Amino acid sequence: MLCEVARAAGHELLTPTHAECDLEHPAAVGDLVLRGGAELVVNCAAISRVEECEHDALRAHLVNAMSPAAMALACRHTGARFIHLSTDYVLDGRRPGLKPADARCRPVNTYGSSKAEAEFQVRESNSEALILRVSWVCGNPSKPSFVENAVAQALRGEKIIAAEDQDSMPTHVRDIVRVILSPQLVDASGVLQVTSSGEPMSRYDGVRIALERAHAMGALPQLPSVEARKVCNMSRFCAPRPAHTAMDNCRLLALGISMPSAHESVCHAADDYLRYVSA
Template sequence: MKLLITGTTGRLGGVLVRHYTSRYDLLTPGRDRLDLSKPESMTTALRDMDFDLLINCAGITSPDVCEREPELAARINAEAPAVMATECQRRGARMIQISTDYVFDGETEDLLDETLITNPVNHYGRTKRDGETTVLRECPEALVARVSWLFGGSNGPSFPDQILNEVRQGKSLQAIGDKWSAPTSVHDIASWLELLWQKMPSVSGPLNLCNSGVATWQTYGQQVVDFAVELGLLAERLEVKGNRLDDFPSFIARRPRHTVMSNARLAELLGHPVRSWKEALREWLQSLCAGA
C-alpha cells in the first residue's frame, strides 16, 4: 500500500512516518513539492504522485498566526485539503484529514461527540472546520480525524517537553487552570489510524481521536512533573501554579474553554475502552528515560 503523508516535519506527521515506514511505501512531500499555500498548483503536483491513501497532517496550527494571516490560513487549512480530496475522489484513493477540537466553541462542559454542530470561535477553528466541510463535500468517503492537545514525537517540543525544560532551567511553573481538553498521544493516533484504514475502510466522516480523561494545562503540567519525578527524569517535585485564560492578553485569537471530545465512537470501533492520557503520557515519558 502506498501512503502519501503531508506535514511530516510536524509533530503528528513525523510520528506517522516513524510508525509506518517499515511496512508501507511512503511519499512525504514537503512544501517544496506540495505547497499548501498554493492550492492552484497542487492538482498537477498530486497527479504526479502514486498513492492509495493520503493523510493530511499539514496545516497552520497556531491560532494566533491564523488570526494574523487569515487568507493564508484559509488557503492552507481549507482550500488545499479540498484539492487533495478532489484528487483522492478522482483516483479512488482514501483520504484522512486531520482536524481539531477547536472546531467547537467550548461553551459547554459536556463531552463533545461527532454529532454536535461545530461553531469555531477563532480563525484557526473556522479554517479547520471549512477544511472538514470541503473535504467531505469533495470526497464523501473521507475520514475527518479530530485530535486534541498532542504530545509525543520528536519534531519540536510539545507541552510536556516545555514543562520539563522549565523545571531544568529553574523557572517557576505556571499553566492555565481554566481551559479543558484531552491530551492525546501521537503514537496512539498512529496506531488507531492504521487500524481504521486497515480493518474498517468504510468508516468515514468526523471521528474524534483522543485519549480518555480530562485535563487543564495546569493539571496536565502537574502530571508531567509527578511522572517525571517518579521515573527519575526530575529530582524534585514542584508545584504547577494555575493562572487564568483571561490573564493572557498576548493571545491574539480567542481560545475555546471546554473542548473535551467524547471518544465513545472510537472505543466502539476499537472494541475496547480508549486508554487514558495519563497512561499514554507515562509510557511516553518512560520511553524518554530509556532513550527510545
C-alpha cells in the same frame, strides 16, 4: 512519526516536502495528488499555530481549508482514500464535558474556523473521506507540546505556569498513528474523534501529572510548584481559546480500537521526553 511507523510496517511512502507541495497553492496540490498514484493520502499539514492564523487569515484559509478540499477532490477522482487531520478547536467549548462527533462546530478563532471550513469542504468534495479530529497532541519530543514544555522548564528550574480553565483530552501521537494505520478504518468515513479515554483534563492538571511522573522517575529531585492561571491572563495569546473541547471517542471504541486514558497518555509523553533528553 507517522512516516517512520508506516515505513516500518512495509508501506511505500511519498513524502513531498513543504517546498514540493506548498499548501498555499491548492490547485497545484490537487494536481500533485492526481499525478502521485497513491492509494492513501494522509494530510497532516496545517498552519496549526493559533496566533499565526489570526495574523494571516487568508493563508490559514488556503493552507488549512482549500488545499485539503483540493486533496479530497483529487482523491475522489483517483479512487485513493483520503484521511485529513482536524482539531477539537472546531468546537466552541462553551460547555464542559465530552462532545460527540456531531456537536455543532462554532469555532472561536481563525485557526478553528479554517479547520471547520476544511471539514465542511472535505466532506463536500469527497463523501468517502475520513476526518480524524485530534486534541492536545503530545509525545513527540522533537515537537514539544505543553507536556514536554513543562518537563523541560522544570528540568531547567524555570517558573511553570499552566491554564486552569481550559480542558481537553491530551492524546499521544503514537496512538494517533496507530489509529491512522489501523485496518479497522478501511471503510470508515466522516468524522472520527481520535482522543484518549477518560475524563477531560485541564492544562494545569496535565502539567501536574507530567511533573509528578518526572519526579517519580527520579528526573526531578523535588516536585516543582505550578502557577495556575486563566487563559485570558496568558499574555502571549492574542486570539481566544475554546475552554472545554474534550471529545468522546465512542466511535473509535465501536470500531474495536481502544485508547489509553488521558492520564496514561501524559505519563507516556513525559517518559518519552525524559528518554529523549537523556539520550
